[in-house]
Amino acid sequence: MKKGIIAGIALLGAVAMAATGCSGGSSAASGGSKGDGVVTVGFAQTGSESGWRSANTESMKDAFSAKNGFKLIFNAADNKPENQIAAVRNFINQGVDAIVIAPVVTTGWDDVLKEAKDANIPVILEDRTIDGSSDLYKAWIGDDFKKEGETAGTWAKQTLGDKATNMVVLEGTTGSAPAIDRATGFDDAIKGSQIKKLDSQTGNFTRADGKTVMEGFLQKYGKSINLLFAQNDDMGLGALDAIKAAGLTPGKDIQIVTIDATHDGLQAAANGEFNYVVECNPLLGPTVAKTVKDVLAGKDVEKKQTAVDQSFTPEQAKTALPDRKY
Numbered sequence: 001m002k003k004g005i006i007a008g009i010a011l012l013g014a015v016a017m018a019a020t021g022c023s024g025g026s027s028a029a030s031g032g033s034k035g036d037g038v039v040t041v042g043f044a045q046t047g048s049e050s051g052w053r054s055a056n057t058e059s060m061k062d063a064f065s066a067k068n069g070f071k072l073i074f075n076a077a078d079n080k081p082e083n084q085i086a087a088v089r090n091f092i093n094q095g096v097d098a099i100v101i102a103p104v105v106t107t108g109w110d111d112v113l114k115e116a117k118d119a120n121i122p123v124i125l126e127d128r129t130i131d132g133s134s135d136l137y138k139a140w141i142g143d144d145f146k147k148e149g150e151t152a153g154t155w156a157k158q159t160l161g162d163k164a165t166n167m168v169v170l171e172g173t174t175g176s177a178p179a180i181d182r183a184t185g186f187d188d189a190i191k192g193s194q195i196k197k198l199d200s201q202t203g204n205f206t207r208a209d210g211k212t213v214m215e216g217f218l219q220k221y222g223k224s225i226n227l228l229f230a231q232n233d234d235m236g237l238g239a240l241d242a243i244k245a246a247g248l249t250p251g252k253d254i255q256i257v258t259i260d261a262t263h264d265g266l267q268a269a270a271n272g273e274f275n276y277v278v279e280c281n282p283l284l285g286p287t288v289a290k291t292v293k294d295v296l297a298g299k300d301v302e303k304k305q306t307a308v309d310q311s312f313t314p315e316q317a318k319t320a321l322p323d324r325k326y
């Protein structure tokens with residue numbers, strides 16, 4: 001198993017983070033603005049598209065629990081940017097103490113984040129990044145998507161790059177930070193290899209769309225496909241059904257590399273159906289909750305807090321599975 005720069009999971013399940021830069025905190029008291037000691041937080045989640053997302057939602061709900069001094073107002077936007085912006089506006093109108101956003105897409109945030117700033121409500125981004133001024137949020141806590149793509153691409157180049165290889169790609173949600181950054185990282189890593197991209201289409205990070213899009217690829221390119229890069233486990237798992245239905249053996253006829261390393265993804269690797277899996281740690285809740293409390297207490301917080309990820313061969317997946325937390 002490849003070790004990250006900063007190792008270890010802190011006590012209480014907080015994910016290990018590498019952090020850079022500092023940001024001043026808000027002047028609000030850490031006990032919440034209503035004087036009852038409870039901190040009210042609005043969390044605008046993307047939706048429920050994947051196993052990764054379920055684990056992330058659970059981690060956030062656990063961390064922002066009543067026993068930890070929070071009242072969490074949760075919204076899942078069904079991966080629709082307009083729903084998510086409306087949810088954030090609703091949080092502002094309710095006068096929450098802080099807002100946490102896992103942005104569906106990178107664009108379109110300036111107006112609503114300015115409104116939050118004008119209302120003196122601090123915003124913390126979790127999981128995904130946005131385009132636009134970093135003055136509009138206090139901190140970002142998440143995974144390095146470009147590095148994940150690079151790790152997947154490096155494996156592909158080392159494994160298949162010296163022979164003619166036809167690749168298809170299942171992309172995540174169009175316009176989302178992970179879809180953009182993983183593609184960039186992967187494409188950079190395979191430069192100079194003999195891997196040729198036949199096609200690349202969105203499967204929206206879901207199993208159902210991963211299956212449908214892979215069926216289309218198989219109809220169009222048949223047995224000439226040697227490699228699938230699925231930008232998350234769920235799309236790769238959906239594609240397995242399509243590959244088997246076409247009479248091909250996943251992991252052999254078509255080599256598969258995916259990102260997330262959920263329990264189901266690692267199980268597919270252990271079964272020999274995925275050849276390599278790159279981790280994207282969803283257990284961000286404890287770090288986000290601590291950052292919210294620090295910001296509200298007026299403390300300086302690290303502006304960019306990056307989780308440390310690993311990657312797994314099938315053998316390493318077998319070893320990791322019994323203790324996998326998501």
Ligand code: AHR
Binds near residue numbers: 128205
């Ligand atoms: O933003 C992280 C990505 O979003 C995960 O890789 C994917 O599974 C999720 O839906």
